[in-house]
């Protein structure tokens with residue numbers, strides 16, 4: 557299986573704070589990779605360095621065999637990114653935002669089809685600002701998929717979605733994975749991670765504390781349930797430092 561993302565010794569500090577500390581990871585084509593950790597663990601910084609929107613202090617990063625700093629334009633065409641929020645004109649409609657996004661890419665997906673897949677078919681004429689939190693979240697996934705990407709980054713992908721919408725999104729991601737898409741996600745929902753991820757990496761204060769499969773995490777922790785395993789491995793209990 558081809559390696560889509562390869563990170564070796566990624567390190568990035570903000571002043572004195574080591575946000576990402578010698579992180580190495582590798583993501584194979586057509587798999588779902590979960591980067592996990594508490595708030596402030598360093599997930600977003602890692603993703604931004606992989607995407608080239610932040611410059612690492614040291615380490616090597618390759619994504620789709622490209623250097624994210626040197627080849628950002630090429631990467632832009634081949635990578636999808638879901639943001640928690642994105643900038644849009646205050647009155648813009650769903651259809652207009654999708655069409656604007658389509659214009660940015662050489663080989664865009666059919667946005668209407670994506671809106672239907674994500675349960676937004678009857679919202680295309682609505683203003684983005686009028687959507688519910690869950691609808692907006694689904695729209696951001698649609699926007700991330702418009703480039704027809706080979707790899708997609710989904711940040712806290714189902715935050716704000718109701719139970720059925722979450723399950724629907726999982727199903728679509730399974731289908732995309734089966735079609736060969738590589739998915740890199742962050743999530744604070746361990747049921748979602750368990751349902752979707754082939755491999756996970758847990759970071760704490762910028763350092764990797766676990767890397768492997770869900771089963772290996774359960775085995776290593778000695779817990780029965782993955783959520784307990786995650787809490788034990790991530791050390792999310794209040795520490796006394």
Ligand SMILES: Nc1ncnc2c1ncn2[C@@H]1O[C@H](COP(=O)(O)OP(=O)(O)OP(=O)(O)O)[C@@H](O)[C@H]1O
Pocket residue numbers: 570573575593594595596597598599600601602
């Ligand atoms: N631009 C910045 N300047 C200074 N410190 C920053 C900056 N961005 C992030 N940090 C700090 O770096 C650390 C890692 O932040 P990061 O956003 O990567 O974590 P995260 O795991 O994505 O958190 P969350 O789950 O809350 O999104 C945190 O302590 C954060 O406060």
